[in-house]
Amino acid sequence: MKTTYLDTNIFVTFFLKREGFDKIEKFMRENKEELDLVTSDWTLTEIVKVLINEYKKNPKKVAEYIQELQREKRIFDNKFSFVKVSKEKGYDFEEFFYHIQKTILEYNNGVSDSIHSLIMKNNNLKYILTTNDQDFKGIKGIIVINPLHPEEK
Numbered sequence: 002m003k004t005t006y007l008d009t010n011i012f013v014t015f016f017l018k019r020e021g022f023d024k025i026e027k028f029m030r031e032n033k034e035e036l037d038l039v040t041s042d043w044t045l046t047e048i049v050k051v052l053i054n055e056y057k058k059n060p061k062k063v064a065e066y067i068q069e070l071q072r073e074k075r076i077f078d079n080k081f082s083f084v085k086v087s088k089e090k091g092y093d094f095e096e097f098f099y100h101i102q103k104t105i106l107e108y109n110n111g112v113s114d115s116i117h118s119l120i121m122k123n124n125n126l127k128y129i130l131t132t133n134d135q136d137f138k139g140i141k142g143i144i145v146i147n148p149l150h151p152e153e154k
Contacts, residue, residue: 005146006121007040007081008131009047009113015076016052016066021132021149028148029077038081038130041120045070047113087123108140118143 014021029036045067052058052066074081086097097119104115114136121129122142129137130146137143 002035002037003128004037004039004126005128005130006084006117006126007038007044007076008117008129008133008136009044009051010132011130011148012040012044012048012070012076013051013056014132016048016058016063017056025132025148026077028151029079031151033079036079036130038076038079039084039124039126040081041084041086041117043086043113043116043120084120084124084126086120088125089123092123104140110136110140 011025013019014025048070049063049067052063053060070076074083086092100119100123101112101115104110104119105112108115108118110118117129118137118140121127127142128144128146130148131137132147132149134145134147134150137145
């Protein structure tokens, strides 16, 4: 069983039932026993931003969705759990933000994906389930699994 971090776009696709929904659902069903799914509170924050700002969804409906995710911890009929930003005791915001800055400078990726990749690194996670291969391409120690193209896994 490989512990796999769930990227924001998996949750957004589930909420919107947008293109790719069926392929992700099939992938999740076929790999249910192989995957130990995790995500972070940062993912929930990004879900809110994307659904409200980019897709103009009703904030009340988005809040209900976030609460459902927090309480049920289930996506595409698969359970998931939450990881902290770090397992290290005493890891503070100053250190976290410094490490985000270093990640952005090293990989030239955006703030959101730098936060995801740093949380993964801090929790010794190497697999990410995402439909945006390019967001994490080239980041040392991260292996992208794209459920839209599972043959590349």
